Amino acid sequence: MKMNRRNLIMGSSALGLASAVQIVPGEAAPKAPRPSPAWDDGLAHPIPYKPQLGAGKERGLVLGGGGTYLLAWMVGYMHALKSRGVDLATSDITVGTSAGSFAGAALMGGYLWRLRTEFDVLAEFPKLFAELMPQTKPNVSQIRAAKMAVDARDAKPRTIQAIGHAAMAARNPDNLTSYPKAVERFIGATQWPSPKLYTTANDCYTGERVVVAQEDNIPINIACAASSSLPGALGPTFLKDRLCMDGGICQTSTHADVVAGVKRALIISLSDGGPDAITSGLRTSGMPNTLRKEVKDLQSGGTKVKLKVVGLLPGVTKVDSIVDPKWIAPLLKWGYERGLSDTDEMKAFWL
Numbered sequence: 448m449k450m451n452r453r454n455l456i457m458g459s460s461a462l463g464l465a466s467a468v469q470i471v472p473g474e475a476a477p478k479a480p481r482p483s484p485a486w487d488d489g490l491a492h493p494i495p496y497k498p499q500l501g502a503g504k505e506r507g508l509v510l511g512g513g514g515t516y517l518l519a520w521m522v523g524y525m526h527a528l529k530s531r532g533v534d535l536a537t538s539d540i541t542v543g544t545s546a547g548s549f550a551g552a553a554l555m556g557g558y559l560w561r562l563r564t565e566f567d568v569l570a571e572f573p574k575l576f577a578e579l580m581p582q583t584k585p586n587v588s589q590i591r592a593a594k595m596a597v598d599a600r601d602a603k604p605r606t607i608q609a610i611g612h613a614a615m616a617a618r619n620p621d622n623l624t625s626y627p628k629a630v631e632r633f634i635g636a637t638q639w640p641s642p643k644l645y646t647t648a649n650d651c652y653t654g655e656r657v658v659v660a661q662e663d664n665i666p667i668n669i670a671c672a673a674s675s676s677l678p679g680a681l682g683p684t685f686l687k688d689r690l691c692m693d694g695g696i697c698q699t700s701t702h703a704d705v706v707a708g709v710k711r712a713l714i715i716s717l718s719d720g721g722p723d724a725i726t727s728g729l730r731t732s733g734m735p736n737t738l739r740k741e742v743k744d745l746q747s748g749g750t751k752v753k754l755k756v757v758g759l760l761p762g763v764t765k766v767d768s769i770v771d772p773k774w775i776a777p778l779l780k781w782g783y784e785r786g787l788s789d790t791d792e793m794k795a796f797w798l
Contacts, residue, residue, distance in 0.1 A: 488687050489663060491655040494697075494704055495744065500645070501540050501709030506797065507750070508538035509703045510547025511738075512675075512695035513717030513729070513757070514769030518546035520757050520782035521715060525550070525559060527786025533793045535713070536560075541644050542658075542705040544694035547715070548646040548674035549633060552667050556640030583620065585679065592617040592679030597725070602698035602734040604654040611651030614678035614692045626681055631668035639667045647694035647702045648673040651683050657691055658705060677731060680770065696732050703741040711751040711796065714742065717769070719756045727759060728766035753796050755789075757782075 501507050510521060525535055536554050543551030553559050585593070592613035599606050620626075631637055639661040648657040648670075659670045665686055673691040676682025683690045694702065700720075706712050718724030720738030730736065738754075745752050759766065760781055766774075 486688075488689070490657045490659060490686060490689060491650065491653070492658045494656055494699065494702075495707060496658065496704045499708030499748075501706040501712070501750070504539040504709045505711070506538045506540075507706035507709035507712035508535055508541040508551070509701050509706055509712060509714040510541065510543040510551050511701035511714070511716040512545030512547055512693065513700075514546055514677075514731070515772060516546075516766060516769040516774045516778055517715075517717045517757060518549055519775045519778035520785075521546070521550040522553075522559065523779040523782025523784075524715070524786040524789075525554060527783045528790065528793055529560065531787065531790040531794075533790065533797055535797070537797075539643060540706050540709060541641075542647065542702050543644070543671075543674065544647045544700065544702050545675040545677070547701075548671040548694070549630070551644055551646070552634045552640055552671055555644045556634065556636055556667075558635040586618055588617045589619060589679040593677075593731070594679075596678050596696055596732045599733045600735075606734070607649060607654035607697055608652070610678055610696055611649065611654060611683075611692055614676070614683050615651050615690060617679050619679070619681060626676075627666075627668050627672040627684065630672045630675075634668055634671060637666040637668050639665075645705055646670040646674045647705070648676070648684075648686060648691035649694060649696050650689045651692050652690060656697060656702075657686060657689065657694075658702070659686060663687075677770070693731075695730075696734075698734055698737045699741060700730065700732075700736055701738055701741060703738075703745060707745060707748055707750070709750055711753070712745055713753045713755065713793075713797065714738075715755045715757070717757050719758070727764070728769065729759070731769065751796075753793075
C-alpha cells in the first residue's frame with residue numbers, strides 16, 4: 448500500500464516512539480528517532496549509479512542544468528548539428544537534468560524537429576520559455592530558499608535536506624498545477640518519449656538523488672517539472688510520493704554517472720565545474736561541482752568523452768539570472784553558431 452508524505456511523517460505514534468526509546472533515571476532523555484521513509488519506490492539512486500546503465504551501449508548523451516540560458520543554447524546547438532547531418536537523438540542512453548531534461552525529452556521525443564528551420568525556433572521558443580519561467584518579484588520565503596542553495600558549500604545529505612525544506616516552505620506561484628502544464632506544452636507530450644531517456648531530481652525531504660526512467664510510469668512533463676523545480680522559483684513537484692526539487696541541487700549538475708559504461712559520451716555543461724561558475728552566475732548552487740571527476744571516472748571506465756562547456760556569452764562577464772527570458776534569442780543564435788562550427792568535430796565523434 449502506498450503511503451503519502453503526511454502518513455510517513457505521522458506514522459510513528461507516541462506509543463511506538465516511547466517503546467523504542469529507553470529512558471534511564473538520572474540521565475537526559477535521548478532524542479526520539481527521526482522519522483524516515485520506509486518504502487522503496489525505485490526512484491532513489493546513490494552516486495555513482497549502480498549497475499552501470501551504459502554498459503554495452505555505443506552513444507551516451509549527458510545534458511546538464513542551466514535554466515533558460517542553457518536550454519536556449521542546447522536547442523540552437525542541436526538544430527545546427529541536425530541540419531548538418533549529426534542527429535543527437537541517435538543516443539543510446541540520455542540523461543537530462545533541469546534544463547537538460549527539457550532538451551532531452553524534446554530531442555528524444557522528436558519535438559525539436561517539428562520546427563522546420565532555425566527561424567521557426569527563434570520565433571516560437573521565446574513564447575514557450577516565457578510560460579515556463581514567469582518573471583515575478585520574489586517574496587521573502589523564495590529569497591530564503593534560493594539563497595540557501597547559493598550559499599551551500601558542501602553536498603552533505605543534511606545540506607541538501609535543508610535546502611529541500613526551504614524549497615517546500617517557499618511560497619512560489621501555483622506551480623503544482625500550472626508549471627507541469629507549461630512543461631507539457633513545451634515538450635509536446637505527457638507520455639515518456641523513449642526508454643533511452645532518464646531525468647534527475649532531488650528529494651526535498653530525504654536529500655536523496657532521484658533518477659526517473661520510463662519504467663517508473665511517471666508522465667514526462669511531471670519528471671521534467673521536478674527536475675527543474677528550482678528552490679525559491681518553481682515547484683517543488685511530486686514524483687510519486689516524493690516532493691522533489693531541481694536535479695542540480697547536489698554535487699553534480701550533469702549526473703554523468705548515469706551513463707557510465709557507454710563507449711562514448713557527449714556531455715553538455717553550462718560551466719566547467721570550477722568555482723567561478725558561482726560568481727559568474729552560471730550555477731544556482733554553491734556546492735562543489737564534481738563534473739571534472741565525473742569525466743575522469745567515465746574515462747577510467749573506458750568511455751571516450753567529449754565535454755562541451757557553454758560558459759558565458761561572448762561580451763558578457765556575469766549572468767544575473769539564468770532563467771531570465773532575455774537570454775533566449777542571443778543564446779539560441781549562439782548555440783546555433785556553435786553547432787555549425789562544431790559540425791566536423793561532432794561528425795568525427797558521434798557518427
